[in-house]
Amino acid sequence: MDRRGRLAKLLILQRKVKELHEARRASYLKEAAAAEAEANALMERLEASDSLADLFPGLYEERIRRAFDRRDGNLATAAREAKEIATANARANVVERIHREIERRHERSAEEKAILELIEQKLKPG
Numbered sequence: 372m373d374r375r376g377r378l379a380k381l382l383i384l385q386r387k388v389k390e391l392h393e394a395r396r397a398s399y400l401k402e403a404a405a406a407e408a409e410a411n412a413l414m415e416r417l418e419a420s421d422s423l424a425d426l427f428p429g430l431y432e433e434r435i436r437r438a439f440d441r442r443d444g445n446l447a448t449a450a451r452e453a454k455e456i457a458t459a460n461a462r463a464n465v466v467e468r469i470h471r472e473i474e475r476r477h478e479r480s481a482e483e484k485a486i487l488e489l490i491e492q493k494l495k496p497g
Contacts, residue, residue: 375477378470385463392459396452403445410438 417424417431424431 375470375473378466378473382463382466382470385459385466389456389459389463392452392455396449396456399445399449399452403442403449406438406442406445410435410442413438 413431413435416422417428417435
């Protein structure tokens with residue numbers, strides 16, 4: 372396999388890595404939103420007059436704290452994934468730029484070869 376083929380495969384791989392990080396980030400953001408919704412629902416139940424929270428206020432407060440901790444952890448992980456997305460995107464851009472340059476060189480070489488063959492045919496006696 373020549374360099375063009377290896378670069379093309381590397382470019383595909385870099386794009387897949389970027390997509391993976393994008394999917395992971397979306398998943399973490401979804402989990403963070405779910406944890407926040409859970410915490411908000413627990414706070415509403417804690418404040419409701421007909422709730423069991425009066426019997427177990429510490430339990431509700433602990434669950435609320437854990438839900439907010441999960442939210443914060445997922446948001447932090449999503450932020451790290453955003454950095455990974457930027458890194459993967461930069462790598463893909465570099466590989467793509469190199470791949471385009473190699474393609475241009477290959478096309479130029481093929482054109483020059485065709486021109487030389489044409490000149491050789493015209494210079495041949497006969």
